Amino acid sequence: MNESARTSASSNIQAKLPTHPNSGVALAGADDATLAVLQPNAARTVTAGESPAEFDALAKAVAKFWQPQDVNEQLLMADYINAEWELQRLRRLVPASFIAGRPFAVSQLTGCPEERFGESPFVGNYEKALADLAANGHTLEILDAHVLLKHATAFESFDKRATVLEARRDGALDKLERRRSKMKTISSADSCESRCQ
Numbered sequence: 001m002n003e004s005a006r007t008s009a010s011s012n013i014q015a016k017l018p019t020h021p022n023s024g025v026a027l028a029g030a031d032d033a034t035l036a037v038l039q040p041n042a043a044r045t046v047t048a049g050e051s052p053a054e055f056d057a058l059a060k061a062v063a064k065f066w067q068p069q070d071v072n073e074q075l076l077m078a079d080y081i082n083a084e085w086e087l088q089r090l091r092r093l094v095p096a097s098f099i100a101g102r103p104f105a106v107s108q109l110t111g112c113p114e115e116r117f118g119e120s121p122f123v124g125n126y127e128k129a130l131a132d133l134a135a136n137g138h139t140l141e142i143l144d145a146h147v148l149l150k151h152a153t154a155f156e157s158f159d160k161r162a163t164v165l166e167a168r169r170d171g172a173l174d175k176l177e178r179r180r181s182k183m184k185t186i187s188s189a190d191s192c193e194s195r196c197q
Contacts, residue, residue: 038074039063040081047089055085066176073179076172083169090162097154101147108146109133 040059042052062081068074106129133143148155 038071038078040078040085045082045085050089058085073176076176076179080169080172080176083165083172087162087165087169090158090165094155094158097151097158098144098147101151102140102143105143105146105150106130106133108150109138109143 040055042055042059046052046055059081062077062084066073066077066080068077103126106126110129110133130140
């Protein structure tokens with residue numbers, strides 16, 4: 001298909017597309033149902049223990065700021081929201097990982113090997129084991145240090161994942177800004193051309 005035919009086909013498709021309610025700009029998608037599928041949704045995103053209301057609040061705030069003009073912008077916005085949510089999840093999991101690792105640190109410090117953790121002497125009496133360790137100078141901070149030392153690779157993987165998510169989130173915003181800047185440039189050029197004629 002030559003360039004002229006492609007442009008004509010694209011114009012015909014654009015004329016049939018729904019418009020964005022805030023802007024009147026045609027949304028490059030099939031219908032409202034298709035666009036709804038592209039909208040980030042708490043039911044498809046949050047995991048057990050997370051708040052659907054918090055996710056919906058994030059999605060609403062970002063949508064209000066972005067005001068996507070077409071399907072491409074809707075997809076970029078969804079990527080931004082999902083990356084930000086996963087980044088927040090990761091930030092919540094880091095402190096939870098310390099808490100989850102403490103029993104293993106306690107087991108190690110009380111002389112029970114990790115592979116026999118289920119048989120450790122403090123099973124059913126964890127608080128007493130913590131108190132005994134604290135009496136010997138092993139504070140929760142020291143237990144967390146043991147967790148960090150033992151699972152340093154896992155914590156490094158958290159950092160690497162956070163870096164990937166930040167890059168994905170920031171990349172989506174950068175693409176949106178570049179896209180809109182390009183559209184303004186094209187619009188300004190068209191306006192100037194019509195004035196100069």
